[in-house]
Amino acid sequence: MSETLTETPATAKSQALRPRPAINLDNAFFFESLNERGELSIQHCDDCNELRHPPVPMCPECNSLHWSPKTMSGRGILHSYVVMYHPIVPPFEPGYIVAVVELEEGVRVVMNLEGVAREDVRIGMPLHIAAERMDAELVLPVARPAGGAA
């Protein structure tokens, strides 16, 4: 997925920005990987190879404190989703979809699902995840149906 750092068209309707993630020593790598390299990275235990998300300093499997970010393939399936109608806070617009995506590497990540109509959304559907720039400061992963027209 590192090849796809696309621009979301700025809408004239709203200059509001998405909520900023609260970034600290434990989670900065996730947002830096997206912002600087357009990569979705997940915390990987250097000692037992366990992937874990959301990040946590200590590995739940082996209690190791040694870890590094690992770039994901960008392939996954839809685990669950909601379609949001109230309250709507700009820049979001009614009917946007938030999904839990299960990556093929096994961990799940929350992200927006786009490029599919509400009635065509199916749990288990294959997805392609790309890094997309939301504004000058923020790049987030976005899921779209795999193989379909986005």
Added chain:
Amino acid sequence: MSNLLNKAVIVGIGATEFSKNSGRSELQLAQEAALAACRDAGVNPQDVDGMVTYSMDTNPAIEVARGLGCKELNFFSHVDYGGGAAAGTILHAAMAVATGVAKTVVCYRAFNERSGARFGQAMSTAGMAPDARAAAYAWTLPFGLMTPASWVGMFAQRYMHLTGATSEDFGRVAVADRKHAATNPKAWFYEKPITLEDHQNSRWIADPLHLLDCCQESDGGQAFVITTPERAKDLPGKAVTIRAAAQGAAYDQHTMVSYYRKDGDRPLPEMGNVARQLWNDTGLRPEDIDTAVLYDHFTPFVLAQLEEFGFCGRGEAKDFIKNGAIELGGRLPINTNGGQLGEAYIHGMNGIAEGVRQLRGTAVNQVENARNVLVTAGTGVPTSALILGND
């Protein structure tokens, strides 16, 4: 097994009115509710020596105690995880009186959750230091997953996929709650029952959740007095036994968004932890429970709780609740006060009061000969529950 069994009682309950705009401070609501609980118990408020509330309450124990005129406090506890702490306050108080750390403990929760800071609005961490609590929201807020309804809707969609439960099945919980609220003069929705059609026609909040799947936002306060059975014998308040109380978190626990567990397909293992403790501690079984107050901030988790407590098998709650089974006169009447959809959202504490009333025989929707009542606290968060009895 816990050795707390039957070693503490609730001897007083007290509350303010439940409204949408109390017109007074949260601290005043807390003091009014605490004083009402003391008067119900027949306890001199100056003799209260312990205080318990929970993490989202804004009223410090010492400020509540100042108003009550408490001579001194020997025990104060601030239980974590919001509505998940409701029954946990009773557990902490019971431990304190059973061990002699304190003699008379007040548990309270009071807020202006409708006229003040509303929980149903979008969460924000703007301006917060990026500590672990704030950073946990980094995985949801930037994507527009910002409200309790959205967090629970995500679980509900998966639950429907796995079990075949439908929006109408969620609606049956709302219909039962509102039926009970309709005959409870203290309920906001007194004399306002709904039909399943009303539920289906209510607007989307976070699809798959309709408006009528969501609890109210309310102003109000609720408090309890906890002491030992021995001390309660000398008090005029009718004591209800705390048979058992438990807190629980589960593996890879998050607050409202435990989407990441490896099995992924059990929405509330933390409530399963609590259930196992309560059944083990009391020796009771689901069939021994006469009525229950199951935390109902959103209807889908009521179904998941029925399964975690073993009232039915996994994925079978949609069948269990059919034909009025959870309404008064059914096999397990739940939320006989109207619940948080019908009576008020007092963060789980008003449900504990209903449990006490059922065992005192003073509920407006009384279950005949109720002997064992289960009350649960907030779902989707680290949680708690208790079983109350009347002997």
